[in-house]
Amino acid sequence: MAFDTTQLIPLLPEIILLVGVSLVLVIDLMVTDKERTWPFMLTLFTLLAAGCTTVMLADGTTQVVFDGTYIRDPMSDILKASLLFLAVPVFIYAREGLMKSGQWRGEFMTLTLFAILGMMVMISSNGFISLYLGLELLSLCLYALVAFNRDSSKSAEAAMKYFILGALASGLLLYGISMLYGATGKLDFPSIAQAVVGKESDIVLVFGLVFVVIGLAFKFGAVPFHMWVPDVYDGATTPVTLLVGSLPKIAALGLAMRILVDGLGELQESWQMMLIILALLSMALGNLVAIAQENIKRMLAYSTISHVGFIFLGILAGSDEGYRAAIFYVIAYAAMAAGAFGVLIALDRKGLEVDQLHQLKGLNEKHPWLAGTMLLLMFSMAGVPPTVGFFAKLFVLEAIVSVGLTWLALVAVFFSIIGAFYYIRVVKHVYFDKPTDDVEVEVGGAAQVMLAINGLAMLALGLFPAILMNLI
Amino acid sequence: MSVEKFLFYVFAAMLIFASVMVITRRNPVHSVLFLVLAFFNAAALWMLAEAEFLAIALVLVYVGAVMVLFLFVVMMLDIDLSEMRAGFMKYLPLGIGISAVMVVELLMVVGPAYFGLDKYAAPAAKAADYSNTEALGTLLYTEYLYPFEIAAVILLVAIIAAISLTLRKRPETKYQDPSKQVTVKKEHRLRVIKMEAEE
DSSP states (O other), X not given: OOOOGGGGGGGHHHHHHHHHHHHHHHHHHHOOOTTOHHHHHHHHXXXXXXXXXXXXXXXXXXXXXXXXXXXXXXXXXXXXXXXXXXXXXXXXXXXXXXXXXXXXXXXXXXXXXXXXXXHHHHHTBOBHHHHHHHHHHHHHHHHHHHTOSTTOHHHHHHHHHHHHHHHHHHHHHXXXXXXXXXXXXXXXXXXXXXXXXTOTTOHHHHHHHHHHHXXXXXXXXXXXXXXXHHHHHHHSOHHHHHHHHHHHHHHHHHHHIIIIIIITGGGHHHXXXXXXXXXXXXXXXXXXXXXXXXXXXXXHHHHHHHXXXXXXXXXXXXXXXXXXXXXXHHHHHHHHHHHHHHHHHHXXXXXXXXXXXXXXXXXXXXXXXXXXXXXXXXHHHHTOTTSHHHHHHHHHHHHHHHTTOHHHHHHHHHHHHXXXXXXXXXXXXXXXXXXXXXXXXXXXXXXXXXXXXXHHHHHHHHHOTHHHHTTO | OOHHHHHHHHHHHHHHHHHHHHHHOSSHHHHHHHHHHHHHHHHHHHHHTTOHHHHHHIIIIIIIIIHHHHHHHHHHSOOOHHHHHTTHHHHHHHHHHHHHHXXXXXXXXXXXXXXXXXXXXXXXXXXXXXXHHHHHHHHHHTTTHHHHHHHXXXXXXXXXXXXXXXXXXXXXXXOOOHHHHHTOOHHHXXXXXXXXXXX
């Protein structure tokens, strides 16, 4: 059987990224300057090139290549493009933070790029094998990155927890996959979808589904599988938290969509119930516990958990409208989280990380631009119109109301209102409190410009949500 | 009972025995050795299932390489068992409760009722000259080419991650640079100073 080289065309973004990261790996060995300008420029160029290629390949069709292990469809295009373009600000912020703490090493670039490659593999997987390998590629990079600050015992502890719980979650996911394989005899999603027709109440399938959903919930960080989230967010150095907290959520949504919708769409009744429980618990615990946090990184960790609840709401609606809402939500959320951690990085001083809420007091007097950015990001996370966070929540709520789950929408709104408290408390600290110290804010030009763009994008997408929604 | 069936039960029983011993031994070195026994029995089970290549790979890779490394690590680490056991009794009731629920669920699903021979017929035995090594190789490089490449990337990441976590450059360390030693010249070592001759 001859190999048709045109099969490689849909894979171009992944190939570009892999070639780019290999080049970064080699070039980084030869540079001597502390700023690592060349590898960094190459990293950004690789991301942009891969992103533009993804956009150019997107034509609304579906292509399955490599004997059914790889799929490129409109969903993978939008998720991958947003992933690659959002990675650019993530890198710019992370460089700023790592330079301040003197940890700017080439491995951060290579490991992060490999993590992004793993996310792309997950998003584009058309079967359990490539999906699982992509997930492991992502997880391995993240474990190593969480331990990136080698002199901090807190980082090492967080990495250890993340590694053990992550391995456990992978084990549960694999066990579920093996059950599904046992029940259907297939590993690729279209065949599984065919094999499960008419077997909605098959106990082996449901049993496998339970384990798969638990594995997914672990990777998302949904309650009650959320224990690692606050420790990892708090333990890792802020640039790594920025990475862990933003981009992987997009990939996790891809993972959930591939398994639950592409593979097990027929079992929707079963997984809808499980996701309702996960979503309710996540929104309740995430929002309530976040109020009690004095550490801003832990607060954002619990806020992530509550946002994951909202993303699950979009998926469990089980309609195209719901899936689109979930994709919109996750992209908006990744941009908000990147911006929020970006502001924290901008406030970092040499060798000292900003992680307490009171350290934000009086930011408006010190640096009005950063304060304005933080205001937009916090309003967006709380879901205040006219920011993008409002529309993200609105689309999700619309989707679940239209499938008849009005009570769930009411509960979601209730918890969002509780959640608004701790976001607005940050705004109060920034604008209405006196500064407690007189340390100047030092932030590099590139990061400052990027942060301003990030904050304004939240407003622009809120004013014109159709720009993003029409793409999905 | 056929010989194969008898062997299966022998190896399965030994596997379970070895696994229980792994988690109950006080001495970690004993645990590792029982784990080796468990791997051998698992390999024998695979052999019975006509997966010869996997059986041999399991022995070569796990017993030959991974477990030896494991043994080294266990011997080098000074593990305080009493500290590790602290809290064991506290969490025991919860642990037993959850395990019991899991075991009951597993027994309800994984059994002859859903996975019996009437549901899945036993595959016909392959001919004597059938090579599953060849079959695996062919599949791996054709149908599973894409996952295979990703697995290669994962290994590369493992190398980079391990080095980035452990390699430390210590500028104060004194070390020899052979190329500098070889290219050394007289002028590097000896300084001739012109001086006024004194009476």
